[in-house]
Amino acid sequence: MRRERYGGRVVERGVIGVDLGGTKLLAGAVDADLGIHHRTNRPVYGLDQDGLVQMVADAVQEIRTAVGGGIEAVGFGIPCTFDSRTGRAVQAANAPILDMAFHDVMSERLGLPVIVDNDANCAALCEARVGVGAGCSELVLLTIGTGIGGGLVLGGEVYRGWIGGGAEMGHMVVEMDGPPCQSNCPNHGCLETVCSGTALVRIASLAVARRPDTALGHALEEGRELTGPLITRLAQEGDPVAADAIALIGRRLGIGLVSLVNIFNPQMVVIGGGVSAAGELLLEPAREIVRERALAPNRDVVRIEAAAFGAEAGMVGAALAAREGIGVARAGYPEAVS
Numbered sequence: 001m002r003r004e005r006y007g008g009r010v011v012e013r014g015v016i017g018v019d020l021g022g023t024k025l026l027a028g029a030v031d032a033d034l035g036i037h038h039r040t041n042r043p044v045y046g047l048d049q050d051g052l053v054q055m056v057a058d059a060v061q062e063i064r065t066a067v068g069g070g071i072e073a074v075g076f077g078i079p080c081t082f083d084s085r086t087g088r089a090v091q092a093a094n095a096p097i098l099d100m101a102f103h104d105v106m107s108e109r110l111g112l113p114v115i116v117d118n119d120a121n122c123a124a125l126c127e128a129r130v131g132v133g134a135g136c137s138e139l140v141l142l143t144i145g146t147g148i149g150g151g152l153v154l155g156g157e158v159y160r161g162w163i164g165g166g167a168e169m170g171h172m173v174v175e176m177d178g179p180p181c182q183s184n185c186p187n188h189g190c191l192e193t194v195c196s197g198t199a200l201v202r203i204a205s206l207a208v209a210r211r212p213d214t215a216l217g218h219a220l221e222e223g224r225e226l227t228g229p230l231i232t233r234l235a236q237e238g239d240p241v242a243a244d245a246i247a248l249i250g251r252r253l254g255i256g257l258v259s260l261v262n263i264f265n266p267q268m269v270v271i272g273g274g275v276s277a278a279g280e281l282l283l284e285p286a287r288e289i290v291r292e293r294a295l296a297p298n299r300d301v302v303r304i305e306a307a308a309f310g311a312e313a314g315m316v317g318a319a320l321a322a323r324e325g326i327g328v329a330r331a332g333y334p335e336a337v338s
C-alpha cells in the first residue's frame with residue numbers, strides 16, 4: 001500500500017539517518033533490523049553553506065567507511081519548515097540551508113538517494129514505527145525543548161499538510177492575548193510561549209525569588225545557572241519550587257493536549273524533548289487536565305506517554321524515512337516524483 005501510494009520502495013539494506021540540528025549533527029547507520037551502527041557527532045554552529053555541505057559529506061563518508069558500504073539512502077531530519085513544492089527550507093534554524101535545494105545538493109554530493117523532513121516529523125515516525133507508539137496509526141508527538149516541535153502520524157503515515165508546512169502544534173494558540181511567540185512566529189499566546197523549556201526557566205526563576213530558602217534557591221546562590229535540566233533534577237529530588245514549576249508546565253501542556261485530543265482522537269500522545277526528562281512530574285498533571293477537559297470518548301482512550309527514543313528519535317526517524325522513501329522532499333530515488 002505504502003509502495004503504491006508513494007511510488008517509493010522500502011530499502012532493505014542499510015540507511016543513514018542524520019539529525020541536523022541548529023548546533024550539532026548526530027548521524028548513524030541503521031540496518032534492516034533497526035540496529036544502529038557507528039554514530040557520529042559534529043558541531044554545526046557557525047558554518048556557512050559550503051562548510052555545512054562538506055561537514056555533512058564527511059560525516060556520511062565516515063559512517064560508510066566504518067560500516068563497510070552497503071548504504072542505500074540517507075535521511076535528514078532538520079528543525080525547519082519546508083515547502084514541498086520546491087523542497088526548500090522556508091523557516092530555518094540552520095541558517096545556511098535557508099532557500100537551498102538541500103536534498104538535490106546533498107544527493108549529488110553524496111551520490112546517494114536523499115530524503116529530507118522536519119525533525120519532529122522524523123521523531124513522530126520513529127515513535128509510531130518502533131518507539132513507545134509502535135503500532136499506533138494515529139499518533140501526536142510534541143517535542144518540548146527551547147520551543148515546541150510537533151509531528152503527526154495519521155492513518156499510519158506522517159501528515160504534513162498540503163505543501164509540507166503542517167503539524168506546527170507548538171504554535172497552537174492557548175492564550176489569545178498571551179506573550180509574544182519566539183523567532184519567526186508573529187503570533188501571541190502559542191503553546192510554546194507558555195510551556196516550553198524557556199517558559200519553565202521563566203516560571204522557576206520568578207517562583208524561586210519568592211522562596212529562596214529551597215534547594216533551587218541555594219543552587220542559584222552558589223552561582224549555578226538556572227536551566228531546564230537543573231530544574232528537572234531538583235524536582236525529582238523533591239524541591240517544591242522546581243516541582244511546582246514542572247507541574248504548572250504539565251497543566252499548561254494539558255490545555256494544549258485537550259485541543260489535540262478533541263481534534264485528532266489520537267491513540268497516543270507522545271511527549272519528547274529535553275523537558276520530557278521530568279517524566280511523570282510533567283505527564284500526570286497533563287493527563288489530569290485532559291481527563292477533566294477533553295471530550296468523550298477521545299479523553300477516555302488516549303494514552304499520554306514519554307517518548308522512548310530521547311535524543312536519537314530524530315536520527316532514527318530520518319533513517320526510517322529514508323528506508324521508506326518518504327519525506328517532505330527527496331532526490332535521487334529511482335522512482336522519485338517531483
Ligand SMILES: [Zn+2]
Pocket residue numbers: 170171172181182185186187188190
Ligand atoms: Zn508561535
